[in-house]
Amino acid sequence: MKILIKNIKELVQVEDEPKLKISGAEMKNLNCLHNAWLAIEDDKIAGFGKMDDWEGISDWTNLTIIDASDKIVMPSYCDSHTHIVYAGSREGEFVDRINGLTYEQIFERGGGILNSAKKLSVATEDELVESALIRLNEIMWQGTGAVEIKSGYGLSTEAELKMLRVIKKLKTLSPLTIKATFLGAHAIPKEYQESRRKYIDLLINEMMPAIEKEQLADYCDVFCEQNYFTKEETIEILTAGKKHGMTPKIHAEQLSNFGGVLAGVEVEAISVDHLEFVGDAEIKALQNSKTMATILPGAAFFLGLPLPPARKMIDAGLPIAVASDFNPGSSPSGNMNLMLSLCCVQYKMTPEEAINAATINSAYAMDLSKTHGSIAVGKQANIFITKEIPSYAFIPYSFGSNLVEKVIIAGKIVNG
Ligand code: NIG
Ligand code: FE
Numbered sequence: 334m335k336i337l338i339k340n341i342k343e344l345v346q347v348e349d350e351p352k353l354k355i356s357g358a359e360m361k362n363l364n365c366l367h368n369a370w371l372a373i374e375d376d377k378i379a380g381f382g383k384m385d386d387w388e389g390i391s392d393w394t395n396l397t398i399i400d401a402s403d404k405i406v407m408p409s410y411c412d413s414h415t416h417i418v419y420a421g422s423r424e425g426e427f428v429d430r431i432n433g434l435t436y437e438q439i440f441e442r443g444g445g446i447l448n449s450a451k452k453l454s455v456a457t458e459d460e461l462v463e464s465a466l467i468r469l470n471e472i473m474w475q476g477t478g479a480v481e482i483k484s485g486y487g488l489s490t491e492a493e494l495k496m497l498r499v500i501k502k503l504k505t506l507s508p509l510t511i512k513a514t515f516l517g518a519h520a521i522p523k524e525y526q527e528s529r530r531k532y533i534d535l536l537i538n539e540m541m542p543a544i545e546k547e548q549l550a551d552y553c554d555v556f557c558e559q560n561y562f563t564k565e566e567t568i569e570i571l572t573a574g575k576k577h578g579m580t581p582k583i584h585a586e587q588l589s590n591f592g593g594v595l596a597g598v599e600v601e602a603i604s605v606d607h608l609e610f611v612g613d614a615e616i617k618a619l620q621n622s623k624t625m626a627t628i629l630p631g632a633a634f635f636l637g638l639p640l641p642p643a644r645k646m647i648d649a650g651l652p653i654a655v656a657s658d659f660n661p662g663s664s665p666s667g668n669m670n671l672m673l674s675l676c677c678v679q680y681k682m683t684p685e686e687a688i689n690a691a692t693i694n695s696a697y698a699m700d701l702s703k704t705h706g707s708i709a710v711g712k713q714a715n716i717f718i719t720k721e722i723p724s725y726a727f728i729p730y731s732f733g734s735n736l737v738e739k740v741i742i743a744g745k746i747v748n749g
Pocket of ligand 2: 414415416584658660
């Protein structure tokens, strides 16, 4: 299939020399072409340029032409942190928090992640696939083209494998690019509270070999936090995960400064995510690493947490990625347009910084920046076309709106 999009008002995030990530002051730059064309052949971007320089593509037959006058074309968002496979919902806890309970207090009385684990244990694989597909479809129409999905509401070998098999099935059913993460170390299940060592042994000696055997996960993640997993346990679990072919990721410094970032740098995690309680030592450690600092503004907003020092991290030369953390407890939204608005309004990131964070840098956080996250020749053709809007800055500006009009994933126009 060949597609030509012409008269594009702004073609955003074009790269002649693709980079794997964009750091520090460079994040303020966003390369755009005005009055542009974009050509797609099969699943790849075949070319782009200014309409003024258009010489036509003479040998193209059966060409689908899209007129994007007054519209913006963006590379699809890469959402590098979600928990999109889950059963039921947790609006009861949302109301409990409005009435004064904290996220930690809800967990201590058996709610939170343990509540979702209870619900997931009685859901079938088919039910989980069905509800996750609805969510994947929703985020696709909000501009997301690639997504990482975690397990972590299983917390037993059987249920963790069930979640990861669901994710594997989703890879075949959804047009989105999907990466899978094993998050058995999301919480200590109730029955192991007095014998946490036994649960860690189970993760390492039983779950990991089974996951490797079925090739179910690209990454291994740990919730490094008070009442969840210590820094030392995090390092042990992620080191074991590496031996089973899984690259480390970490839920780090979300509720307290607990050592997650330092653990992440030590085990060479691809990303450390959340970062509300990051301090100078963590920023320094990240400066000498390949680990992507990832903020999750949906969770900080929804739980009313202090904000990660995104500005300070960028000013220290770090790259920043942004992801949705779509999950039923701390961020029941996978809307990356809304995440851009939060980046700009709350974190004082410019629209350019926010878009870099949600495209190329979040692609890096899921090992996809060679093929996704920008408009470059040879990259996978994952893009969206907006409704008629004045500029790309209008996307974070008009918070709460969905301005996506047309979605193309892997070179195919998705019908809505
Ligand atoms: O990323 N912090 C830990 N995990 C999730 C929340 C999970 C839940 O509450 O269900 C997060 O915020
Ligand atoms: Fe998370």
